[in-house]
Amino acid sequence: MKIDDFLRTRRTVHNFQPRPVPDHLVVEAIESARWAPNHKLTEPWEFVIIGKETAAAISERNAEMLRETKGEASAAHKLARWNSMPGWMLLMCRRVDDPFRQQEDYGACCCAAQNFMLSLWSAGVATKWGTGPVTQDPEFFRLVGVDPAERFTVGLFWYGYPAATPPSARGPLQAVFKRLD
Ligand SMILES: Cc1cc2nc3c(=O)[nH]c(=O)nc-3n(C[C@H](O)[C@H](O)[C@H](O)COP(=O)(O)O)c2cc1C
Numbered sequence: 001m002k003i004d005d006f007l008r009t010r011r012t013v014h015n016f017q018p019r020p021v022p023d024h025l026v027v028e029a030i031e032s033a034r035w036a037p038n039h040k041l042t043e044p045w046e047f048v049i050i051g052k053e054t055a056a057a058i059s060e061r062n063a064e065m066l067r068e069t070k071g072e073a074s075a076a077h078k079l080a081r082w083n084s085m086p087g088w089m090l091l092m093c094r095r096v097d098d099p100f101r102q103q104e105d106y107g108a109c110c111c112a113a114q115n116f117m118l119s120l121w122s123a124g125v126a127t128k129w130g131t132g133p134v135t136q137d138p139e140f141f142r143l144v145g146v147d148p149a150e151r152f153t154v155g156l157f158w159y160g161y162p163a164a165t166p167p168s169a170r171g172p173l174q175a176v177f178k179r180l181d
Helices: 002-010 023-031 053-070 073-084 099-121 138-144
Strands: 045-050 087-094 126-130 152-162
Touching: 002 099, 023 045, 023 087, 023 099, 045 053, 045 099, 053 073, 053 087, 053 138, 073 126, 087 099, 099 152
Parallel strands: none
Antiparallel strands: 045 087, 087 152, 126 152
């Protein structure tokens, strides 16, 4: 496939096959991710490959939060679903005092996220970028060993071989670009 085909066919996947993704593909994807453009070469990212034990603890914390807001049935459903996710990678961005620099650093981290997803996609591995409430929770930061005063969550990425690849849509091209003389 040419690069535009990878860019256009990558989809957010919600359901994965249980078979694990070889670790070297994930490390390769992180290596590619960090070659994303980053102004002033700040390298503002931190990648965390999350193993089974930590993933289970995050899933449990997420269920606990859901139990309070949506009740036991919803919590149990999500717990089973989260526990079935074959691969987990967390991307954090370093906090800086200057708001403009912070915006640029977050932009760089989003470029890294896309590199990560596309590298995996080129190997047949799909991803889901998540930013649900648990990723902002103090207990989540404790579980992943990150100081929230130092870093914030860009995304929690699930990855795996897709069980199904859902369609997506974009509005008309003409609606989002123009030419000036
Ligand atoms: C910053 C960011 C946060 C996202 N957070 C979530 C999320 O919490 N849950 C989710 O299902 N998808 C999330 N997504 C994925 C988008 O919903 C998805 O990209 C969009 O629906 C388009 O689908 P596609 O990626 O298949 O084209 C996020 C994407 C981005 C860029």
